[in-house]
Amino acid sequence: MSDAVAQQAAEQEPVIDLSIADAIIDKYIDMSGNLMPVLQAAQDEYGYIPRCVADHIAERLNVYPSQIYGVLTFYAQFHLKPRGRFIIRVCVGTACHVQGAPRIVETFFDKIGIGHAETTPDLRFTFEKVACLGACGMAPLAMVNDSTYGGMTVQKVDDIIADYSKRPLK
Amino acid sequence: MVNLTIDDKQVTAPKTATIYEAAKLNGVNIPILCHDKKLKPFGACRMCLVEVEQMKGRQIPACTTPVTEGMIIRTSTPDIVKARKMVLELLLLNHPLDCPVCDKAGDCDLQNLTYEYKVDSNRFTDEKFHHQIDYNNPLIERDMNRCVLCGKCARICDEIVGFGALTFINRGIETKIGCEFEEGLNCEFCGSCISVCPVGSLLARPFKFKARFWSLTKQKSVCGYCGTGCNLTLGVKDNKVLTTLYDENQGFHNGQLCVRGRFGYQFINSDKRLTSPLIRTNGRLTECTWEEALTAVASRLGGGNSVAALATPRLTNEELFLFKKLMLDNVGSSNFDHSAGYAHAALTEGFTRSFGASASPASILDVQKTDLLLVVKTDSYETHPVIGFEINMGVKNKGIKLNIISDKRGKLSKLPGANTLVHSPGSEVAVLNAIAKSILDQKLSDGSAASIPGYAELEKSLAAFTPEAVAATSGISADSIQKIAKDYASVEKALIIFPVGQSYPGHNQEMASAVANLAILTGKIGKEGCGVLCMSEKSNSQGAVDMGFYAQNGGMNGLQILDACKNGTVKTLFIAGENPVVSYPNGANVKAALDAVDFLVVTELFMTDTAAMADVVLPACSFAEKEGTFTSTDRRVQYVKPAIRKNVKCKTDFEIIAALIAKLGGQAPSAPASVFAEIAASTSGYAGMSYVSLQSEGAFAPVNVTPKLVASKAAQTVSAESGKLVMVTGSALYHSGTLSQFGEGPMHVCPEVYVEMSRNDAARFKISEKDIVTVSTATGSIKLKAKVTPRMPEGVVFIPYHFSEAPVNAIWNGSAVTVVSIAK
Numbered sequence: 001m002s003d004a005v006a007q008q009a010a011e012q013e014p015v016i017d018l019s020i021a022d023a024i025i026d027k028y029i030d031m032s033g034n035l036m037p038v039l040q041a042a043q044d045e046y047g048y049i050p051r052c053v054a055d056h057i058a059e060r061l062n063v064y065p066s067q068i069y070g071v072l073t074f075y076a077q078f079h080l081k082p083r084g085r086f087i088i089r090v091c092v093g094t095a096c097h098v099q100g101a102p103r104i105v106e107t108f109f110d111k112i113g114i115g116h117a118e119t120t121p122d123l124r125f126t127f128e129k130v131a132c133l134g135a136c137g138m139a140p141l142a143m144v145n146d147s148t149y150g151g152m153t154v155q156k157v158d159d160i161i162a163d164y165s166k167r168p169l170k
Numbered sequence: 171m172v173n174l175t176i177d178d179k180q181v182t183a184p185k186t187a188t189i190y191e192a193a194k195l196n197g198v199n200i201p202i203l204c205h206d207k208k209l210k211p212f213g214a215c216r217m218c219l220v221e222v223e224q225m226k227g228r229q230i231p232a233c234t235t236p237v238t239e240g241m242i243i244r245t246s247t248p249d250i251v252k253a254r255k256m257v258l259e260l261l262l263l264n265h266p267l268d269c270p271v272c273d274k275a276g277d278c279d280l281q282n283l284t285y286e287y288k289v290d291s292n293r294f295t296d297e298k299f300h301h302q303i304d305y306n307n308p309l310i311e312r313d314m315n316r317c318v319l320c321g322k323c324a325r326i327c328d329e330i331v332g333f334g335a336l337t338f339i340n341r342g343i344e345t346k347i348g349c350e351f352e353e354g355l356n357c358e359f360c361g362s363c364i365s366v367c368p369v370g371s372l373l374a375r376p377f378k379f380k381a382r383f384w385s386l387t388k389q390k391s392v393c394g395y396c397g398t399g400c401n402l403t404l405g406v407k408d409n410k411v412l413t414t415l416y417d418e419n420q421g422f423h424n425g426q427l428c429v430r431g432r433f434g435y436q437f438i439n440s441d442k443r444l445t446s447p448l449i450r451t452n453g454r455l456t457e458c459t460w461e462e463a464l465t466a467v468a469s470r471l472g473g474g475n476s477v478a479a480l481a482t483p484r485l486t487n488e489e490l491f492l493f494k495k496l497m498l499d500n501v502g503s504s505n506f507d508h509s510a511g512y513a514h515a516a517l518t519e520g521f522t523r524s525f526g527a528s529a530s531p532a533s534i535l536d537v538q539k540t541d542l543l544l545v546v547k548t549d550s551y552e553t554h555p556v557i558g559f560e561i562n563m564g565v566k567n568k569g570i571k572l573n574i575i576s577d578k579r580g581k582l583s584k585l586p587g588a589n590t591l592v593h594s595p596g597s598e599v600a601v602l603n604a605i606a607k608s609i610l611d612q613k614l615s616d617g618s619a620a621s622i623p624g625y626a627e628l629e630k631s632l633a634a635f636t637p638e639a640v641a642a643t644s645g646i647s648a649d650s651i652q653k654i655a656k657d658y659a660s661v662e663k664a665l666i667i668f669p670v671g672q673s674y675p676g677h678n679q680e681m682a683s684a685v686a687n688l689a690i691l692t693g694k695i696g697k698e699g700c701g702v703l704c705m706s707e708k709s710n711s712q713g714a715v716d717m718g719f720y721a722q723n724g725g726m727n728g729l730q731i732l733d734a735c736k737n738g739t740v741k742t743l744f745i746a747g748e749n750p751v752v753s754y755p756n757g758a759n760v761k762a763a764l765d766a767v768d769f770l771v772v773t774e775l776f777m778t779d780t781a782a783m784a785d786v787v788l789p790a791c792s793f794a795e796k797e798g799t800f801t802s803t804d805r806r807v808q809y810v811k812p813a814i815r816k817n818v819k820c821k822t823d824f825e826i827i828a829a830l831i832a833k834l835g836g837q838a839p840s841a842p843a844s845v846f847a848e849i850a851a852s853t854s855g856y857a858g859m860s861y862v863s864l865q866s867e868g869a870f871a872p873v874n875v876t877p878k879l880v881a882s883k884a885a886q887t888v889s890a891e892s893g894k895l896v897m898v899t900g901s902a903l904y905h906s907g908t909l910s911q912f913g914e915g916p917m918h919v920c921p922e923v924y925v926e927m928s929r930n931d932a933a934r935f936k937i938s939e940k941d942i943v944t945v946s947t948a949t950g951s952i953k954l955k956a957k958v959t960p961r962m963p964e965g966v967v968f969i970p971y972h973f974s975e976a977p978v979n980a981i982w983n984g985s986a987v988t989v990v991s992i993a994k
Binding site: 062064065080 | 324328333334335336337338339340341348349350351584960
């Protein structure tokens with residue numbers, strides 16, 4: 001690996017503190033069927049499951065690395081890349097669709113410059129289209145983390161982005 | 171047994187059978203894609219749908235449904251045929267129809283079933299997959315576009331191989347088989363996944379575009395690498411061995427092979443094979459006729475005890491028997507040996523004194539029948555991978571308790587419930603003695619143990635091996651030793667296995683007696699699932715012992731022969747297939763001996779480092795070109811017949827030795843069969859065997875045990891002074907002896923020697939993976955690549971011994987443990 005490649009790799013994957021993973025594993029090590037809780041707790045701590053954490057869990061729990069990857073890709077709840085501080089979800093279910101969700105989605109794409117399931121380089125926003133958020137009465141609907149925004153309009157997209165761009169990352 | 175009706179026929183089947191198995195047992199073939207006889211039922215493909223009257227005509231999968239009394243099953247009603255056609259249509263929706271360029275064509279279950287069910291059109295349309303093909307390794311190609319998601323590859327890798335390289339990834343229509351983080355395959359490359367793939371998703375790359383399946387002649391044979399004695403089916407075309415084929419009904423291992431067996435066949439048709447006799451004239455090896463070469467050799471064989479011989483235990487029983495006869499009757503010398511002399515000591519000295527027989531009183535079949543396995547060294551996965559598969563299946567499917575005593579961890583240590591005790595290198599015999607001591611102290615021995623000869627002496631000799639004392643030197647706690655003793659003694663059936671070989675000098679007669687004592691003390695011998703299995707290194711190591719081709723009656727052993735070459739006592743040395751320059755300890759000494767000896771004859775397949783030093787080189791034949799028998803490590807005598815015609819300019823070792831006997835005025839036998847008749851008449855356990863009786867699956871030569879307890883001496887433990895490490899030698903998973911260097915498969919995945927070390931040591935010496943390091947001792951130094959793994963304990967490094975480039979015997983003098991310095 002050339003120095004430049006190494007540097008690039010280091011930038012993309014910041015140094016991961018494996019002691020956090022160790023603490024989680026210690027907690028569940030004697031439990032049978034501990035893989036899911038360990039992965040869930042690790043994702044809560046790291047925000048996603050970095051490769052080295054997956055490998056470390058495989059080694060400590062004595063599970064095949066391939067099996068861990070199988071679990072990580074089977075469940076939508078696990079993420080393999082760093083996620084943004086603010087997760088923007090826009091509903092594209094039937095009700096939202098007829099109320100204009102595609103235009104909301106397009107607007108988000110334009111304003112923050114990322115597509116579906118992508119994250120901004122500064123790790124501020126992750127954008128996701130979701131099938132239904134279960135609040136069709138509020139269509140078209142968007143969510144940022146746990147806050148809900150009903151009756152979305154193109155103008156409201158600007159407001160949301162402006163609001164969350166001001167908030168601290170940590 | 172239960173009674174049931176299959177397609178209007180009254181049949182019976184075992185209670186535990188599934189409908190699929192019951193039908194197969196009674197000659198009814200149900201089509202299936204996701205089933206293999208050794209794997210657990212999975213029910214993924216839905217091809218095996220049948221109708222069961224009691225289930226109101228519903229279509230149910232035959233492979234996952236157990237039989238019940240009175241079941242009425244119909245396997246091919248019009249509805250069933252329609253459903254199966256539909257399954258095939260759906261599979262063919264995404265499966266590319268690139269059969270003309272697919273190596274699987276002709277052997278493809280999907281293709282065969284499509285043909286059988288006449289699926290000549292498809293009512294559906296969809297896009298084909300566009301997965302990238304994995305060409306990252308040189309042996310196994312993975313084309314997920316052809317995959318039908320039967321899951322057999324992922325399951326065999328877990329259930330049998332125990333590596334777990336493959337798994338289902340993603341979900342729904344995006345599901346595919348892959349490795350972690352979409353990487354290329356990086357595994358043991360045993361190719362088990364290829365063997366079970368029902369389509370062309372997994373292919374053997376060395377065989378790609380070599381021949382159509384139907385043009386291959388299938389020749390049954392026995393693997394020529396290790397002592398497991400796996401059965402092979404060689405795919406032959408135009409007198410060339412092009413591949414190995416899978417036959418799930420072959421051998422105890424049901425056709426499973428390791429990387430050497432499956433991918434190491436290329437040496438047979440290698441263009442590096444010797445094709446003419448060579449004789450040294452004016453310092454150079456030049457081609458000559460067989461007559462010239464054999465006359466030259468015969469003229470030097472008249473010196474009685476000044477003639478000595480070393481043979482590889484890859485020769486057949488017939489060849490070794492005849493070779494011994496040549497030495498004793500025609501040459502008049504008892505100086506002959508194999509495997510450097512010490513590698514068979516566990517059998518010829520250890521077991522002989524402990525069991526009264528120079529063979530293991532257990533078979534590989536006992537591995538899955540036992541309750542508890544005590545494995546000395548985890549290397550059984552590396553030395554004898556297919557026995558490793560048996561252990562994996564036993565532990566996972568039958569709940570066998572696995573205890574490991576080893577100087578490093580390994581794949582076996584990762585099996586569920588495996589109890590690994592890592593001891594300091596060289597202290598294994600002391601640990602085994604401490605277990606024996608603990609058995610006596612805890613009064614766990616069998617009632618009749620005290621009446622076995624040697625009991626009193628053993629009890630006395632064990633006084634020094636209290637678990638506490640051994641704990642201090644071995645690094646294994648006294649509690650662990652006591653617990654293992656208790657576990658071992660208290661189960662009904664227990665089996666001990668340990669590997670031997672040229673790179674395991676510590677696994678000698680002392681270790682053999684130490685493990686034998688455990689089995690004898692607790693009465694775990696002579697019963698099914700009990701005993702001690704000494705895993706011998708090469709395809710006919712046990713045969714070489716049975717034929718008596720080792721130093722006996724005052725003859726010199728392998729290492730003594732080399733010393734005698736050096737001091738001039740031995741003037742003619744006849745080496746058949748051995749490569750001592752690389753594989754015997756203290757390489758410089760071996761070279762000096764071969765330089766010093768007056769006349770050196772080597773029969774070989776290749777121009778090895780040893781052959782290059784010879785005065786006469788005779789081109790010999792591989793196992794695929796000759797007739798004879800091999801005796802596996804558990805004393806199964808198996809017949810091999812030529813799979814291909816030999817090169818007309820080569821002779822088998824049998825023909826070479828027979829010709830020399832004739833030249834020396836003796837009566838040369840005409841064919842191996844007549845020699846085998848002599849073997850059967852004179853060798854204990856071989857009585858009644860003949861080529862005819864061995865044809866199909868071979869036969870076990872029984873081992874008669876007369877137990878005796880023998881005090882075994884433990885080696886001094888070696889500790890390294892600060893700044894140094896201790897080195898242990900051994901076998902790498904991908905190799906066997908030095909022959910596998912000529913197999914492209916093993917060389918693709920493990921091309922060179924390496925030194926394996928722990929992460930802590932690597933950090934201490936500031937060494938990272940793949941760094942070139944220098945390992946040195948007083949005798950010399952070698953440069954090799956570093957491999958950093960979590961399995962090595964701190965302070966211990968491991969170097970495999972197979973390689974002529976940077977051979978470990980440049981720094982290794984044959985001791986079990988060597989103190990080395992390491993530097994970047």
